[in-house]
């Protein structure tokens with residue numbers, strides 16, 4: 001297929017792009033480089049350096065795209081609380097522009113990067129796609145609203161669509177890994193602190209969880225990439241399916257930091273800060289639907305492996321920054 005990956009120069013998009021190329025697809029990338037990195041652009045892949053709002057300039061009728069993998073967007077739950085306008089503009093308005101462009105150019109397939117952080121709290125139980133939605137902040141709201149828009153557009157315009165509700169993406173794929181600036185995610189921040197002797201912060205330790213810190217389901221970025229390939233094959237015209245993507249294992253922030261210490265052979269300096277606004281307490285997936293309907297089975301569920309791959313990436317990236325071939 002000829003595919004457009006929006007956000008293809010970002011963390012997850014770069015891994016997805018490489019897997020699509022490996023599977024024999026033709027890929028072009030739309031990315032405004034706001035948080036992405038040019039050095040992950042594979043040889044021979046065409047880059048359209050555009051804002052997502054201008055996606056219609058790329059998805060023209062004569063361009064002949066068979067599908068779009070839509071990963072471009074703003075991603076920080078904490079930042080979204082202070083700048084909801086930006087999140088609605090990029091994540092919602094940008095996605096609506098994409099849907100209109102797909103309709104106008106008759107592009108038949110869409111795979112969207114949604115989030116597992118939109119569900120109502122369910123204690124320590126795993127979350128299924130039919131559980132009640134209660135976004136904890138603007139970021140998750142923008143993903144939910146976009147999911148609703150996709151359902152309506154898929155039905156009306158015959159688009160074959162899937163929303164992949166990632167839980168916490170983590171790990172690295174060789175030389176492709178997480179390089180956000182500023183970084184807000186727990187694992188890369190802790191690895192950076194391990195490497196530099198800096199301080200790692202825990203946002204809140206009085207949550208109603210076994211050790212008082214938040215619990216998340218960390219899923220290897222390689223396993224997320226596999227799900228995109230499977231979803232592309234499975235989508236049906238006029239239908240929009242939603243899939244949770246996680247391992248079904250919840251790890252607390254303190255457990256993650258202990259694993260970082262084990263993997264890096266360091267003792268972290270840890271400081272406890274107040275809870276971060278917009279944070280959910282426990283977010284753990286049931287990915288039974290993805291297993292049943294897509295045949296998706298995570299290959300790297302072990303947290304030590306996930307953090308080990310991120311550590312290998314971090315070390316390489318620090319040593320030879322930014323020499324990604």
Ligand SMILES: NC(=O)c1ccc[n+]([C@@H]2O[C@H](COP(=O)([O-])OP(=O)(O)OC[C@H]3O[C@@H](n4cnc5c(N)ncnc54)[C@H](O)[C@@H]3O)[C@@H](O)[C@H]2O)c1
Pocket residue numbers: 006007008009010011012013030031032033034035036037050051052053070071072073074075090094113114115116165166167168169170180
């Ligand atoms: N990282 C996670 O744990 C996680 C979990 C659930 C969902 N997601 C979603 O997955 C997607 C990718 O996340 P990521 O961690 O790779 O983030 P990222 O910031 O590394 O990548 C996002 C990419 O989109 C591009 N982009 C941002 N705004 C744009 C705009 N207005 N126009 C064009 N391009 C733009 C950036 O330059 C970047 O290359 C996002 O939609 C995010 O919400 C991520």
Ligand SMILES: O=c1ccn([C@@H]2O[C@H](COP(=O)(O)OP(=O)(O)O[C@H]3O[C@H](CO)[C@@H](O)[C@H](O)[C@H]3O)[C@@H](O)[C@H]2O)c(=O)[nH]1
Pocket residue numbers: 075076077114115116117166167168169184185186187189200201202203204214215216253276279283
């Ligand atoms: O320095 C830090 C950073 C994070 N945390 C905590 O660690 C957990 C994980 O935080 P983070 O790595 O920032 O990820 P999330 O906020 O859980 O969000 C990620 O995972 C969501 C899916 O669950 C996606 O929707 C988001 O895009 C993605 O950023 C949370 O409880 C945070 O409060 C800390 O205690 N200290």
